[in-house]
Amino acid sequence: MCRVIYHPKYDLYNLGESHPFSPQRVQMVIELLKEWNLYSEPLLPTPIESEKLKEIHREEYVDIIEKVSSGQIVDDLEAYGLGTSDNPICEGMAEGARYQVGGTVLGAQLLIEGKAKKVLQLGGGFHHAHYNQAAGFCLYNDLSMAIHEMVKHGWHVAYLDIDVHHGDGVQEMFYSNGKVMTISVHESGEYLFPGKGWIHELGQGIGRSLKLNIPLEPYSESDTYFEVLDKVIKPALSWFQPDALIVQAGADAHFTDPLADNLLTTQDYEKIFGKIIEFADNSCKGNVLFTLGGGYSPIATSRIWTLLYLIINNFEIPEVLPENWRKRWEEKLNIPILKTFHDNVPAFDPIPRHDEILRTNREIIRRLMDSVSQYWI
Numbered sequence: 001m002c003r004v005i006y007h008p009k010y011d012l013y014n015l016g017e018s019h020p021f022s023p024q025r026v027q028m029v030i031e032l033l034k035e036w037n038l039y040s041e042p043l044l045p046t047p048i049e050s051e052k053l054k055e056i057h058r059e060e061y062v063d064i065i066e067k068v069s070s071g072q073i074v075d076d077l078e079a080y081g082l083g084t085s086d087n088p089i090c091e092g093m094a095e096g097a098r099y100q101v102g103g104t105v106l107g108a109q110l111l112i113e114g115k116a117k118k119v120l121q122l123g124g125g126f127h128h129a130h131y132n133q134a135a136g137f138c139l140y141n142d143l144s145m146a147i148h149e150m151v152k153h154g155w156h157v158a159y160l161d162i163d164v165h166h167g168d169g170v171q172e173m174f175y176s177n178g179k180v181m182t183i184s185v186h187e188s189g190e191y192l193f194p195g196k197g198w199i200h201e202l203g204q205g206i207g208r209s210l211k212l213n214i215p216l217e218p219y220s221e222s223d224t225y226f227e228v229l230d231k232v233i234k235p236a237l238s239w240f241q242p243d244a245l246i247v248q249a250g251a252d253a254h255f256t257d258p259l260a261d262n263l264l265t266t267q268d269y270e271k272i273f274g275k276i277i278e279f280a281d282n283s284c285k286g287n288v289l290f291t292l293g294g295g296y297s298p299i300a301t302s303r304i305w306t307l308l309y310l311i312i313n314n315f316e317i318p319e320v321l322p323e324n325w326r327k328r329w330e331e332k333l334n335i336p337i338l339k340t341f342h343d344n345v346p347a348f349d350p351i352p353r354h355d356e357i358l359r360t361n362r363e364i365i366r367r368l369m370d371s372v373s374q375y376w377i
């Protein structure tokens with residue numbers, strides 16, 4: 001019972017030729033799967049209505065986005081995080097965003113109605129969008145909208161964010177909510193946008209101990225990620241026992257990502273996705289909804305999200321990239337593409353400070369678990 005969601009109109013969420021959040025990344029995934037004859041027609045979502053968005057975003061904010069996106073002039077855009085280099089004004093972006101939010105909400109509905117257990121939404125993941133402000137390439141918060149739908153249905157929801165940046169927008173919308181657990185593993189805000197996501201951000205009131213942050217040292221490798229999975233994420237989900245897990249599967253913790261420093265390989269992502277599905281089966285009633293997110297090396301990101309599609313569908317992972325796909329994208333991107341689907345091994349030279357980085361990360365994990373375990377009784 002696995003479903004895939006996508007709409008060609010997601011491409012309208014295009015923030016410009018040179019903007020790193022490019023629709024090309026998903027086009028590469030779909031073209032690659034088509035070369036292998038593994039792509040089935042996805043479910044097509046309808047765009048979310050702007051009135052519906054106002055259940056989680058401020059009314060005035062939604063109205064302004066809709067206006068500027070259709071070419072109207074609005075003053076004081078910066079107060080809403082708009083018109084910046086991260087969030088430029090581009091015609092059609094609101095419609096593209098509403099299609100993508102509609103896709104993530106459709107994923108939530110499929111789980112709520114028992115029509116699927118595993119859903120991959122080939123879009124969304126806008127975890128930096130705030131109640132009243134755009135940020136970090138994000139306008140509308142599809143993840144929060146999907147969580148909101150599940151909570152309205154009476155569900156307990158866990159949100160797991162493996163994007164290399166902190167999932168600040170989602171965390172803050174549910175900071176005092178006792179039905180929502182958020183877990184974000186990211187490169188520390190000391191070095192990376194949005195400069196938040198510390199271990200002491202544990203939630204408020206009945207939400208206390210349900211917001212978990214694991215800020216990692218730059219150049220963190222898979223050994224750290226596997227400890228986070230086993231020592232934080234697994235016990236947290238096992239204790240909370242949510243009705244569903246929503247995953248923001250940003251691919252920007254890959255070692256070639258130009259905007260961040262962590263060092264995962266495609267082989268690591270394969271194991272991480274496998275473990276997340278195992279946790280969902282064991283602790284989240286088997287209900288899991290994956291969305292996309294960050295990932296700014298198109299070659300790495302397209303392979304990582306293809307991997308997710310293959311894993312969720314229980315398809316074998318091919319060893320070699322199709323020559324047609326490789327040549328076409330080498331030409332378009334003007335970058336050489338490796339011949340194998342997975343990264344070369346070893347993928348990068350040993351990191352001189354590896355042991356020190358691992359020690360610091362272990363200390364973060366220990367301090368976080370010390371803080372929350374007193375609440376988890």
Ligand SMILES: [Zn+2]
Binds near residue numbers: 294
């Ligand atoms: Zn990111």
